[in-house]
Amino acid sequence: MRLSICRYSAEVVASSSTIVPTHRRAVRELRVVKNLYAKGDVASLKTMHTIMKQQKDADELASRAAAYTVALGLKLNRLKEAEKFLPKTKYCPTVIRRSLQIMFEIKQGRVDYAIDLLEDVLNEEEEVYMSENQCISEQALDALYQAINSKENTADQMKRFRNLQRILTACNRRTNRSIDELLESQIEVPMIFKEPHREIPLSNKILEQIPHFLSAEDREVKS
Secondary structure, eight states, X not given: OEEEEEEEESSSOOOGGGBOHHHHHHXXXXXXXXXXXXXXXXXXXXXXXXXXXXXXXXXXXXXXXXXXXHHHHHHTTOHHHHHHHGGGGTTSOHHHHHHHHHHXXXXXXXXXXXXXXXXXXXXXXSOOSSTTTTOEEHHHHHHHHHHHHTSSSOHHHHHHHHHHHHHXXXXXXXXXXXXXXXXXXXXXXXXXXXXXXXXXXXXXXXXXXOGGGSOHHHHHHHO
């Protein structure tokens, strides 16, 4: 038996019979959280909150569940819930975590800090889990632009934003996928694969070369 690391979308995770036992609960919880996110109401957010409070793992599965919780909190303007679980998105691909952080700061009215986070995208040099890992979602960029544009006396902020926007484009650090689409992106799930049992038939020629495999009766017949 060998352990293999495979990637599946958050929507279609392999059947629980092949998932490493220690991760089966996390996979089930992620499925539940994803379905609650699709409902998109306050009651669902409260249930997600309860699930996340009991979550003790620190891996990509747990972080993706936290990201769903943060995203729904932002949609419903329940910023306390979103803020509570933002740190738990640590093991998400950076594009998800950073986009959610920027959206949260925009909701809080902290535009300058949101621009700082946007600048940090250019400094991301960690190992990538997906091709867009070091990018930022266009949804977050659009929201930041709208937040700056809706306020007065933000010429300096808009200038800085535009400069960063051009650099992000030049460095290919933008993705047109929405946060919802990013949440559905591939996720790492440890899997167990059983090696198929192979029966190797022994030919007469092999048996003749290895006579000690033959029974006493077989040797008498042969002689």
